[in-house]
Amino acid sequence: MPDFGSIKFGTLFAGTEIPVLTTSVTVAAGQGVLKAGAVLGKVTADGTYKLVDKAATDGSQVASVVLAEEVDTTGGAVPAVAYTSGLFTYDALYVAVGDTVADHQDELRSGNIYYKTDY
Template sequence: MPAYEIDGYDNLIAGMVQPIVTQSIIINQATDAKFERGTVLARTGFTEEGMWVCTIVNSEATPAEEKVPVGVLADEEVDATTAQQRATAYVSGEFNRDALIFGGTDTIATHEAALNAAKIYTKRVVK
């Protein structure tokens, strides 16, 4: 689960004008908690030590916290289907809008304004 090993072109990072800032997070155990790099995250709480607890953002989620994007998963894959996992999230930077992954039926159009408000800027990338 290396977070920063990049072989060739990085489809997620779309620029370096805005600083890329990371945050250590926790993904709680859940049957559907298997996420890939680029998953847009919502903060659902904090650990006793102050670490963010996150899950995939989903505008159809019942808890209001799960509707607000706060970061983008940096790790290649995080599998919390059997146990809670530590991970790394980008909480600031410029990202390829087509590489972002959302929960439910959400799309970039659902969350783009909220992402920009959270200093997560989206760009169209031409390869």
């Protein structure tokens, strides 16, 4: 079993009203370093996850999880821990350039991932 590192609660979370659940995912190669808080979508063809981008057409345009730890995908696909539910700080989440987290609000909510913009 790979070592998925440790999960740190901090400014990523905006409250405890929504239970925090995690899962293991494989983050697709070629995205460089992704930090905790990256909103990811699942690539339909191979089941890996990429930084969500509304312009994508491979399935990763639909937000589904939030990355729980920093990963470096430069050398290839990597295993990681991702949140499948929780209440997050809006400013700690990020998506692809030209996209916004708010663009994916309905998708995230359908998966029980919520965010707060007022702290």
